[in-house]
Amino acid sequence: MDRSSNHPAYELLAAYSAGSLPLSQALCVSAHLEHCHSCTRQLQRLNRVGSELMQQLKPAKASNDLKNRLLDSLDSLTDEAPAEQPKRFDPSIPRCLHQFVDQGYAELPWKRVSTDIHSVELCRDNNGAKVELLKIRPGGSATTHTHLGDEYTVILEGSFSDESGLYKQGDFVVKDARDRHTPVATQDRECICLAVTEGPIQFTGFFSRLLNPLIRRGYA
């Protein structure tokens, strides 16, 4: 079996390491990393590439004024959130999702999509991508679907299979708009996934960017 299909592609991890990946995709990569030792190792190496690239830049002198201001401020610095009581999170929930899920998956306002599927939207990214959790009942199927853009999925609990294979906890799956697939949850338990679906269209020009909110609204 081709294990590489259950991990983010190298160039995607590189973009994550560079900090240039859209945050919605970074969320999926981050959720995957908590489960994947080899991608974590890969990331450490990619960070080194970033570090070496940074060191190759021609240094841009910093003023003494900046240095002195910083040195003067050191005594008054405190870590922003030291006293905050660390909340008890369900350890099975990836850390990057704590900002959306603080009490466990069961407490979320799930909405019924079909007999087999419930979903809850977590947020939108600035590129219009929709970030949601999907819950498929044991043995349930997500009807054959295609997407308008790429779809990124990370399995958080349970497992599912589709035409290309079996996916289990932590697996990272990318499907592009051409892929038609029918995911089916395994019989033993329900399957919960983090899913990021890209918006239909993304404008990046200055004037056309103003249209984006209108388009996004249409993409509900």
Place this chain on the structure above:
Amino acid sequence: MTAMSNRQSSSEKLIALGACISRVAKERDKSAFAELFDHYAPQIRAYSLAREPGADLVADELVQEVMTRVWLKAEKYNASLANLNTWIFTLARNCRIDYLRRNGRYVSEIDPTDLFNDMEDEGPGPFQLAQQSRAEASIREGLRQLPREQSEVLTKVYLEGKSHQQASEELKLPLGTVKSRVRLALKKLEVLVER
């Protein structure tokens, strides 16, 4: 200078800087902090200017953010996980993402804070320091030998902070070509882990 003595001096420099960070962590030593500033502030400014040429105030602000974190998090720095240069890079990257978000250029509802934990509070990884510095020297050498079109995409993605999509628009290349050039470059640098 030969490549060998170059490597020698940069690893000696790194050892000296490593001593500074531990003095900052253990003794709250401001002169050690000043040494770190002298070495890293110009790099951090260059990194910021690579994304926004001419934006000197933004660059100064990034220095301030990163060096503040260095002061506050020095204790958490773990030399067995990443060398100091790499740690500074990840801090600079994280601060840059925060900055862009705070200033509305990244109008995302996603808080990046917990997305890039890297090595801030995780236990030691599988890497040994000696192995690491060898890897760094070979990445450095590899970068020097990359074909221009491959180093160009790495620069876009890592230093200018461009998404693959933006890189493809700016370089007038198909998206797939951008991705495959990144992959080829990483392969040449011999940094890919077997899966």
